Amino acid sequence: CLGTVAATRNPLFSTVNDDDVKYFIDIVGDKNVIQDEDRLQTANIDWMRKFEGSSKLMLLPRSSIEVSQILTYCNSRSLAVVPQGGNTGLVGGSVPVFDEVIVNLSLMNNIISFDKVSGILVCEAGCILENLISYLDNHGFIMPLDLGAKGSCQIGGNVSTNAGGLRLVRYGSLHGNVLGLEAVLANGSVVDMLGTLRKDNTGYDLKHMFIGSEGSLGIVTKVSILTPPKLSSVNIAFLACEDYFSCQKLLLEAKSKLGEILSAFEFLDINAMDVVLHHLDGLRNPIPTSGHKFFILIETTGSNELYDKERLEAFLLSSMEQGLVSDGVLAQDINQASSFWRIREGIPEALMKAGAVYKYDLSIPLERMYDLVDEMRSRIGNQANVVAYGHLGDGNLHLNISAPQYDDAILEQIEPFVYEWTSRHRGSISAEHGLGLMKANMIYYSKSYETVQLMTSIKKLMDPKGILNPYKVLPHTIVPQNSG
Numbered sequence: 001c002l003g004t005v006a007a008t009r010n011p012l013f014s015t016v017n018d019d020d021v022k023y024f025i026d027i028v029g030d031k032n033v034i035q036d037e038d039r040l041q042t043a044n045i046d047w048m049r050k051f052e053g054s055s056k057l058m059l060l061p062r063s064s065i066e067v068s069q070i071l072t073y074c075n076s077r078s079l080a081v082v083p084q085g086g087n088t089g090l091v092g093g094s095v096p097v098f099d100e101v102i103v104n105l106s107l108m109n110n111i112i113s114f115d116k117v118s119g120i121l122v123c124e125a126g127c128i129l130e131n132l133i134s135y136l137d138n139h140g141f142i143m144p145l146d147l148g149a150k151g152s153c154q155i156g157g158n159v160s161t162n163a164g165g166l167r168l169v170r171y172g173s174l175h176g177n178v179l180g181l182e183a184v185l186a187n188g189s190v191v192d193m194l195g196t197l198r199k200d201n202t203g204y205d206l207k208h209m210f211i212g213s214e215g216s217l218g219i220v221t222k223v224s225i226l227t228p229p230k231l232s233s234v235n236i237a238f239l240a241c242e243d244y245f246s247c248q249k250l251l252l253e254a255k256s257k258l259g260e261i262l263s264a265f266e267f268l269d270i271n272a273m274d275v276v277l278h279h280l281d282g283l284r285n286p287i288p289t290s291g292h293k294f295f296i297l298i299e300t301t302g303s304n305e306l307y308d309k310e311r312l313e314a315f316l317l318s319s320m321e322q323g324l325v326s327d328g329v330l331a332q333d334i335n336q337a338s339s340f341w342r343i344r345e346g347i348p349e350a351l352m353k354a355g356a357v358y359k360y361d362l363s364i365p366l367e368r369m370y371d372l373v374d375e376m377r378s379r380i381g382n383q384a385n386v387v388a389y390g391h392l393g394d395g396n397l398h399l400n401i402s403a404p405q406y407d408d409a410i411l412e413q414i415e416p417f418v419y420e421w422t423s424r425h426r427g428s429i430s431a432e433h434g435l436g437l438m439k440a441n442m443i444y445y446s447k448s449y450e451t452v453q454l455m456t457s458i459k460k461l462m463d464p465k466g467i468l469n470p471y472k473v474l475p476h477t478i479v480p481q482n483s484g
């Protein structure tokens with residue numbers, strides 16, 4: 001395992017024995033109790049191949065009742081559990097640390113209902129995001145979130161990580177779009193919060209506890225989500241800027257000039273562009289003139305083709321006149337549009353092909369964001385390639401440091417510097433990927449001692465034995481007051 005986070009197995013947890021396996025077979029059936037080594041190996045290792053557990057058992061429940069029976073039993077036997085969706089998480093949260101039982105939701109993939117009038121979709125947690133996107137497309141609607149892992153990630157995983165993605169700038173976060181959910185608690189009780197109302201102020205809105213809690217408070221089994229109608233006119237521009245200041249000003253211009261039709265504002269620097277062009281086949285830089293250091297992908301989505309295009313063109317013209325944009329191209333057809341998106345969405349995949357990668361997912365005040373990248377470059381020198389991209393429209397930087405192989409000397413240059421810098425600038429050490437195992441012990445860089453205490457009390461209340469996704473999210477050691 002290449003994960004850099006040391007945790008000790010909780011000695012209070014039991015180890016799976018033959019009687020447990022027999023019991024699970026009674027619940028989910030023989031073929032949904034996975035002990036096959038190849039399948040277990042895939043489920044034990046994360047997408048980055050950086051975190052690896054040694055679970056001997058994966059369960060594939062088919063209903064909330066089965067999830068409830070599994071958790072009731074695991075709780076009584078003190079068997080630790082890791083909830084797993086598409087296993088595309090980037091912080092080591094979706095795989096076991098030791099021998100936790102993997103509960104994978106992939107068989108719970110039914111769409112329960114879709115109301116065309118309200119646009120409310122109700123589905124099981126194991127539905128793959130891309131399948132939901134296609135289903136809604138057939139009904140003239142879209143999902144309010146989209147991300148590069150859509151082909152594998154599940155809506156339950158998205159909700160549990162509060163995934164942000166490429167369209168948050170337009171549709172907002174899942175805390176706004178998820179109207180309700182059903183979750184199974186550690187003791188097996190099924191909590192029905194599957195509301196389908198826009199407004200419901202009857203006391204505490206507990207669904208929010210499960211959005212972004214990374215499987216540490218319960219297993220999400222059903223989700224109700226508000227989906228916007230599909231609009232007919234989508235335009236995509238790929239632009240080059242000479243410096244980071246121009247990118248930042250361009251965002252302000254885009255927000256004020258494109259207003260409600262702006263649906264994505266993504267950013268990559270030349271290092272990110274080079275990695276993609278070098279490692280992914282069939283792509284070329286949409287802006288052939290050389291020497292550009294920054295690139296911005298802008299998407300507009302509206303309902304009036306002529307008006308939207310005119311508005312985008314006027315925005316581009318004025319941005320060029322102001323010197324914010326040095327060159328740019330508007331996608332002429334759907335193929336060109338998808339090749340622009342492929343460049344942006346393909347960066348994580350290209351970085352995986354480039355070798356070892358240290359990933360940091362940061363929220364940073366816009367005006368200081370690229371200072372961190374520059375400072376990191378001067379610390380790292382030529383030991384590694386510092387790559388910057390992200391959801392600029394949301395103030396979210398993906399700082400990736402790519403090296404031929406993992407190397408402690410490089411890591412020492414990065415951490416704790418990156419966390420200290422982010423904390424000093426009142427940013428967040430996890431904008432959208434969560435804390436998982438990777439950053440559980442780093443929580444104090446972004447949360448106060450009192451907040452972590454309250455989180456710990458909530459965890460104790462909801463999962464007294466701590467069987468749900470142990471070693472993740474919450475710190476392994478509580479730091480005394482004033483020292484964090």
Ligand code: FAD
Nearest residue numbers: 085086087088089093094148154156157163164165215220
């Ligand atoms: P998993 O990886 O299986 O699990 C993630 C976490 O959620 C784990 O802690 C797990 O225990 C928990 N979990 C999963 N399912 C459940 C459930 N039903 N109930 C309770 N807990 C559960 N993230 C972004 O925010 N924005 C992006 O743009 C983005 N792009 C990505 C692009 C790529 C190529 C990749 C590989 C990842 C990307 N991610 C992005 C990371 C993101 O967290 C995941 O892709 C996605 O949200 C996780 O869904 P999943 O089903 O794969 O969950």
Ligand code: 2HG
Nearest residue numbers: 148345348359360398400
């Ligand atoms: C993205 O926006 C994802 O592409 C992944 O959130 C970011 O790999 C990363 O650092």
Ligand code: ZN
Nearest residue numbers: 165391398432
């Ligand atoms: Zn992202």
